[in-house]
Amino acid sequence: MRFALDDEQREFGRTLGRMLGAADVPAAVRAWAQGDHGPGLAVWERLARAGVFGLAVPEAFGGAGPLPVEAAVAFTELGRHAVPGPVVETAAVSVLLTRLAEAGRPVLAEAWLPRVCDGGARVTAALPGAPGGSPYALDADVCDAVFVAPGGPDDLFLATGHGPVQPSLDPARRLALPRCGAEPVAAGRAVREAVRLAADWAAFAAAAQVLGVGLALLERTVGYVRQRQQFGVPVGAFQAVKHRLADVRVGLEFAGPLVYGAAVALAAGAPGAGAEVAAAKAAASDAAYAAARAALQLHGAIGYTAEYDLSLWLGKARALRSAWGAPADCRARTLDLFSL
Template identity: 60%
Template sequence: MRFLLDDEQQVFARSLDGMLAAAGTPAVVRAWAAGDTAPGRALWSRLAEAGVFALAVPEQHDGLGPLPVELGVAFTEMGRHAVPGPLVETVAVAAFLDRLGDDAVAAAWLPAIASGKTAASLCLLCESSPYALDAHAADAVFVVEGDAVRLAAAAGPVQPSADPARRLARPLGGTVLARGPEVAVAAAHAADVAALVTAAQTLGLGRTLLARTVEHARQRIQFGVAIGSFQSVKHRLADTLIALEFARPLVHAAAVALAAHDPASGREIAAAKVTACEAACAAARTALQIHGALGYTEEFDLSLWIRKARALRSAWGTPAACRARVLAP
């Protein structure tokens, strides 16, 4: 089976790519990492106008979806440009509220998410994941603990992260919105959606890392020739390309499975997540080594993609957890 985007999806991808290329995202990422969210929220509004967040919201709440395949397309492009903010988490909140079955709560939040007026974060509270992403910048932080979901009242101090633009904090206090077994079911669905779009995001990151490294290898001269002509460099770049190309159909297949409500979609998503993240991390290592000392400097824009690839590797499913899910009987 071949997983190819149709013409409309390809046009959507190109339009997002053009918009984000013109937005100067490296400056936006650096501002977000420094605590200035204004440029990021301005870009957020432009993404909302393009319909990105509406793809996660059902039509009865002013959305266009849920459309997992189109979400994968959007997040691949946002990954290519390293867009900061709780993008994945906002989509996960939309999936959670849609599946929760509480019409009043859904009506209160989903239209605002679709329009881009609300940026949300989701924390599935457990010992290994006590933090919410960008809780300081989100308009709402939903915290799931056991069979209850609450709206956090505040956020603790920002914690250090491998990616400075991924600002983590503990959600504090709050009001319980719903309680019951349906909360855990909705949370599991939201985690699957989050893992899928994270896989798409890391796939986009990997593509940019490879493209910039190929460009550098063509321009960097050693011993009178471009380093891209060296056999060892060619092999390393080829291995990186193969890994990313292998991950791409897995991400598309997982999106198709989720859209079709396939009972095996969770396993498909786990396979896509671990494959895409490992490919992106391999692309980051290749970029770091071929760029040499340049790759280690914070001032060089490449570092923004390298750090994000490393951080996303464990977000919404560690490699070990994803492999265990794939291999489970």
């Protein structure tokens, strides 16, 4: 497959990058980790105005999509700037409700998707019955709705509350167990199909996000080794350092086309889209994790300090590696799907 972003898609990514670069996202991430969502929600408002939350939503419900390739561009930038909040889960819920609407059940989509697109509502999901899903909902305490598909019967619930908020490997990823309502808001085979597609989109968005995290770690590490000196020369001048960073770059360069290939497969509704997504998630997670290990080693002691901004990306690389499918699970799923 030959694939390259067009000029408009590249400019979209550059625009998002400039916008997030001017938004002091690291301060918003630190506040989010302490339960102060104000600065992070201000960033979300900017993303909503830029159309990010409408990329997985059809025009009929206020969006511009579904546009998986543009979503890959956007989520890579969200990872590159460590944006907090349930951005991946928002895309998953958007796809879930859209698929239910396509199956003749538009009520939930009509009630929620226009508000999601314009930033007026925040949503998240817990899909333990789906591949890569978890019983925990991300940032349930800041969301207006938590959609839960527990598996077993093909039921979809709207949570009525949640348990205590718990930290994760990334302090800004706050998890909670949702409490389901007594009656499902949707049921049947349509729910099963919608949850499956939503999980694929979640894994795809997480792959793009963790790819952006890896790129940010590499950029920051390259900048650091050019400045840090040892024996009177920059650390980056040593061959061992160059080789380590070159290996990281190669891993990220190989993961990128897999992410965009998964986007193309999702856009086409290809039968093998799930396998493409799983392969992309495995490759991007491993590449970002390698970038995190190299960044930590080459920064030395300062890399371990929570006060240094590098820690924001290190924690996110670790958490996103297992979110919506750990690499080993994704590889197993890829093999299973390709063997069908």
